[in-house]
Amino acid sequence: MEFADRIHWLSQAMPVTKRLVGELGDRSYARQRFCYRGHLTANSVPVLDWLAATGVDLTVSSCDPNTADPQVVDRLRAAGTAVLTGEKDLEALVRWRPDLVFDTGADLTAALVERGRPPLAAVESTSTGLWRLGQLADLPLPVLEWARIPLKEKVEHRFHVASGVWSAVTWLTGLSVEGRRVLVVGYGEVGKGVADLARRLGAQVTVAEPDPTRALDARLRGHESVPDALAAAHTAEIVITATGRPNALHATCLDRLPAGAILANAGHSPEEIDLGHLAAQGPGRPLRPGVVEYRVADRAVYVLGGASPVNLAAGTTFGDDLWDLFAAVTVLSCAWLLTGDWSAAPAGTHPMPPHMERRIAELYLQPPRRPAHVGKIEERDPAAAAGGHVLQELVGPQCRGYQQHHSVASSTLAPGGVIPLHHHERTEETYVVLKGEATVSLDGTDHVVPAGGTVTIPPHTRHGVVAGAQGALLLAVSTPPWQPSDHHQAPL
Numbered sequence: 001m002e003f004a005d006r007i008h009w010l011s012q013a014m015p016v017t018k019r020l021v022g023e024l025g026d027r028s029y030a031r032q033r034f035c036y037r038g039h040l041t042a043n044s045v046p047v048l049d050w051l052a053a054t055g056v057d058l059t060v061s062s063c064d065p066n067t068a069d070p071q072v073v074d075r076l077r078a079a080g081t082a083v084l085t086g087e088k089d090l091e092a093l094v095r096w097r098p099d100l101v102f103d104t105g106a107d108l109t110a111a112l113v114e115r116g117r118p119p120l121a122a123v124e125s126t127s128t129g130l131w132r133l134g135q136l137a138d139l140p141l142p143v144l145e146w147a148r149i150p151l152k153e154k155v156e157h158r159f160h161v162a163s164g165v166w167s168a169v170t171w172l173t174g175l176s177v178e179g180r181r182v183l184v185v186g187y188g189e190v191g192k193g194v195a196d197l198a199r200r201l202g203a204q205v206t207v208a209e210p211d212p213t214r215a216l217d218a219r220l221r222g223h224e225s226v227p228d229a230l231a232a233a234h235t236a237e238i239v240i241t242a243t244g245r246p247n248a249l250h251a252t253c254l255d256r257l258p259a260g261a262i263l264a265n266a267g268h269s270p271e272e273i274d275l276g277h278l279a280a281q282g283p284g285r286p287l288r289p290g291v292v293e294y295r296v297a298d299r300a301v302y303v304l305g306g307a308s309p310v311n312l313a314a315g316t317t318f319g320d321d322l323w324d325l326f327a328a329v330t331v332l333s334c335a336w337l338l339t340g341d342w343s344a345a346p347a348g349t350h351p352m353p354p355h356m357e358r359r360i361a362e363l364y365l366q367p368p369r370r371p372a373h374v375g376k377i378e379e380r381d382p383a384a385a386a387g388g389h390v391l392q393e394l395v396g397p398q399c400r401g402y403q404q405h406h407s408v409a410s411s412t413l414a415p416g417g418v419i420p421l422h423h424h425e426r427t428e429e430t431y432v433v434l435k436g437e438a439t440v441s442l443d444g445t446d447h448v449v450p451a452g453g454t455v456t457i458p459p460h461t462r463h464g465v466v467a468g469a470q471g472a473l474l475l476a477v478s479t480p481p482w483q484p485s486d487h488h489q490a491p492l
Contacts (some may be wrong), residue, residue: 003071006336007045014046020271020331021050026140029338033057033410035098035336036334037108038066038125039309040085041121043317045075052081054338056100059084064270069315083316087357100337102330106132113139121342123333125152127188128244128268130349142345144336146329146352151361156326162193164311164318165240165266166201171314172290172304173262175241178202183236185229186243186267187214194240194266195223206232217297238262240310241272249275259299264310273307289402290314328360377410382471388417396481407481411474413467421464424478424486429463431455432475437440439467 011018034056036210038044051058054217060076062068062085076083084092094111101122103109106129109122111149118141124130127147146152166177179202184195187209199205208229215225226232229249233239233256237469241248244267251274257263265272279282284292286302290313292303305313317323333352336342375394382390389411393399411419413436421441432442433453440447440455441464448468449455457463465474476482 003042003075006042010043010046010320013320014043014327015368016324016360017046017327017331019363020328021046024052024331024335025053028052029054029056030340031055031057032099032120033059033096034100034102034337035059035061035093035096035108036102037063037093038102038104038330039064039312040072041067041312041317043073043320043323043327044330045072047327047334048072048076048081049079050331051334052076052079056338058082058301059093059096059098061085061089061108063107064308064312066306067312074137090457096427097219102223102334102337103129104130109133109143110136113141121337121345123337124349125330125333126244126268131244133349136165139349140347142342142347144333144342144345144352144367145349146333146357149329149352149357151325151329151357155322157189158193158196158318158325160322161190161311162197163322165194165264165298167318168310168314169238169262169264169304171316171318172288173302174288175262177238180204180237181235182206183208183229183232183239184223185220185239185241185248185272187211187225187241188244189465190266191240191242192217192221194242198240199223203238205214208232230256233257236261238264240264240266242266242315243272244268246271247274248272248347250274254278254296254301257296257299257301259301261301262300262304263307264304265307266309266311268309270307273303275307276302278303317479325364327361328363329357331357332360367404369404371406373399375399375401376414377473380412382412382414382417385414387420388414388467389419393482395485396478404483405481406477406479409476409478409482411465413465413472413474415467415469415471417471419465420489421462421488422487423462424457424459425488426486427478428459428483429457429482430477431457431465432477434473434475436470436472438472438474439466440464441466444471446483448481
């Protein structure tokens, strides 16, 4: 697929972000140094394109080289945006000294504070980043965080990441999950989503979680639980780390893995898997895009996505409709920086205001907007039609003028023209006679209805129409919309 087509698809798959960007797109902001540091995946393009158009002095930096899509980088650079993707670019960013920072993992924010060059304000989007900021002796700036808001913890962590992880594992390996022994290391919100979805997909799941409350939660959800990955490593066919901490899958665990074990990370840091230990035993051998084989003693194990977040390092994106929520969160949090809303906030971390989160959820839940439609009744000779009756569907599922809750049809009848007896089991109808005169039969009783008259027809009522001497034109309004499957010619 051409990259431009891919971005066009994303604009359709991410309507909430598209709407928010549209609302903010005509605003200008002060010319300040703004650094966006995050995963440069295709579904970040709507946000990055908007930032590049705001007029700020923008530098974009990859928080993980393994998740930087080269086509995204090329697009930004072609538009004149400075983009840094190297592992050693953090020092250059510190020297640049941005005024405002959107961070992922707090690497830049923490480095600026530690060097005595704090920005005016920052945004942090990960639990790992909040943990790192919490290790600082002092945080001399306001930081908006959305790592712990319900939308992030209950939706992104539990559903979007989990769906992306298992989609990526299948995408990269070509293997299914059903029936496999899966070890999930860590049972926070990310681990919970990953483990629960694996079980629904048919895997046999063990959770490694030292916290007894979380371990109990895992047990009650049907998973086996152990306090440390070491206790279950020897039987694990697939291992997913989800702790956000270095060496969650440490050297001793790696040495116990069975032949053919597949290792992937769902947390923020690629350091969750001790790749140094694997590399010390011999260089990795790429087998497929995103799949590298390492030897442990006499066994082969396979690392996916360079141990970076596998749902972001697979060379494609997954669950873009759910990611729409968090691209929208990114837009509003960047707007918080650009508009100077941070100026009234004291130093320290501040959760995203509930009204921002609520608005995003409301926009996501709105049904797609349907276009309005203007049509008309076609002028056709009913005498040439079977039964002297021309039926035209004007509004409904079969028409351009689609409505969710009702349908409208016109019936043009020649003199003596007939709508045969029939009934509906679900649909109620209202006839409106616009011209001429019609005799309407309702459960065997005839009613003469002149122009301007109406007839209401409940479900399960046998009805039919015979036009008068001048013919007739009538409308039939049906609720719910008329469907062919609910049109029954046979008598009740």
